[in-house]
Amino acid sequence: MGNSSPRRLVSWALAVFGVAFSGLAMALEWNLQPAATQIAEDVHGLHEYVMILVTVIFVGVFGFMFWAVFAHRKDKGHAAAQFHENTTAEILWTVIPALILVVIAWPATKVVIAQKDTANPDLTVKVTGMQWRWGYDYIKGEGEGISFTSALATPREQIEGAAPKGENYLLEVDREMVVPVGKKVRVLTTAADVVHSWWVPAFGAKQDAIPGFIRDLHFRAEKTGVFRGQCVELCGKEHGFMPIVVRVVTQDEYTAWVASRKKAMAAAADDPAKQYTLEELKARGEKVYAANCVACHQATGKGMPPTFPPLDGSKVVQGPKEQQAQVVLNGRTNTAMAAFGKQLNDVELAAVITFTRNSWGNKTGDLIQPAEVKALRK
Numbered sequence: 181m182g183n184s185s186p187r188r189l190v191s192w193a194l195a196v197f198g199v200a201f202s203g204l205a206m207a208l209e210w211n212l213q214p215a216a217t218q219i220a221e222d223v224h225g226l227h228e229y230v231m232i233l234v235t236v237i238f239v240g241v242f243g244f245m246f247w248a249v250f251a252h253r254k255d256k257g258h259a260a261a262q263f264h265e266n267t268t269a270e271i272l273w274t275v276i277p278a279l280i281l282v283v284i285a286w287p288a289t290k291v292v293i294a295q296k297d298t299a300n301p302d303l304t305v306k307v308t309g310m311q312w313r314w315g316y317d318y319i320k321g322e323g324e325g326i327s328f329t330s331a332l333a334t335p336r337e338q339i340e341g342a343a344p345k346g347e348n349y350l351l352e353v354d355r356e357m358v359v360p361v362g363k364k365v366r367v368l369t370t371a372a373d374v375v376h377s378w379w380v381p382a383f384g385a386k387q388d389a390i391p392g393f394i395r396d397l398h399f400r401a402e403k404t405g406v407f408r409g410q411c412v413e414l415c416g417k418e419h420g421f422m423p424i425v426v427r428v429v430t431q432d433e434y435t436a437w438v439a440s441r442k443k444a445m446a447a448a449a450d451d452p453a454k455q456y457t458l459e460e461l462k463a464r465g466e467k468v469y470a471a472n473c474v475a476c477h478q479a480t481g482k483g484m485p486p487t488f489p490p491l492d493g494s495k496v497v498q499g500p501k502e503q504q505a506q507v508v509l510n511g512r513t514n515t516a517m518a519a520f521g522k523q524l525n526d527v528e529l530a531a532v533i534t535f536t537r538n539s540w541g542n543k544t545g546d547l548i549q550p551a552e553v554k555a556l557r558k
């Protein structure tokens with residue numbers, strides 16, 4: 181019996197330490213992501229500094245308050261003190277918060293100024309938010325002229341629960357933004373439709389993308405690797421399906437990527453003057469539909485009424501092709517139908533319109549050529 185008590189105490193002590201360490205592990209898991217830039221490192225340091233400071237203030241203020249309430253309670257004969265128009269008290273509760281504000285604002289201001297210093301970049305990339313993908317245009321530095329869109333690559337089967345979730349579920353894209361390590365990258369953000377927000381936490385980089393405005397931010401990645409983020413502005417139905425993936429590579433790897441990307445762009449360039457056959461447009465349109473339309477109108481074309489109307493049997497789809505083209509080009513106001521005129525080229529638009537007019541129960545048998553789409557843009 182005498183030996184059981186120490187053992188019990190040891191067991192209780194181990195249990196307490198186990199809970200403490202598990203809590204610490206959870207706290208680390210829920211902390212900021214490991215920094216990949218100096219800015220992110222500064223943000224993380226500022227976060228820890230302010231958290232420690234406010235914790236000390238919290239413990240001090242509430243500790244003093246509880247002690248004062250306990251030590252000066254009525255049953256010990258204490259009467260409430262009057263501080264009305266007490267100059268000393270008013271000076272203290274004005275000066276002390278002001279000093280605390282300065283202690284917090286000084287390092288915070290230094291970090292914010294460093295975040296906003298976008299001068300003299302090695303590389304400039306314009307990032308355009310669209311429902312629901314990102315457009316990347318390399319406009320300065322090595323890689324100038326490269327353009328592509330980046331969309332969610334997670335299979336619909338995973339999203340709909342028909343397949344196990346992958347390691348990077350909802351955080352994987354078909355085309356990654358690629359930048360060289362150690363180079364200052366300036367990112368210009370804007371949007372084609374509604375407000376989006378470009379955010380990569382490991383870089384300490386976040387900026388809203390607003391239609392009609394150009395905002396900017398910068399980062400300088402200090403290590404290679406793949407870094408993931410998301411749109412953090414509620415931008416519509418597929419808001420949660422707008423990931424950002426940045427791959428940081430060595431300078432040699434970046435140079436090779438630029439060369440291969442430009443070669444691929446030249447090979448895949450669409451010819452808007454070509455006269456395509458019905459089968460060619462349908463085949464291309466099926467891919468465009470899967471990448472841009474299936475989330476709302478579904479693979480079956482049945483949509484999700486009333487918000488997302490069906491295309492199968494639609495009077496618009498089965499009506500004059502020029503009318504459908506105008507809807508696809510310009511969208512519809514006060515509805516979820518986005519304008520794809522700025523997101524897709526003439527060949528892609530002609531292909532997806534032709535596909536919808538000749539799929540499911542729609543058997544119009546007609547097609548629209550890229551040149552016709554181009555004419556409707558004017």
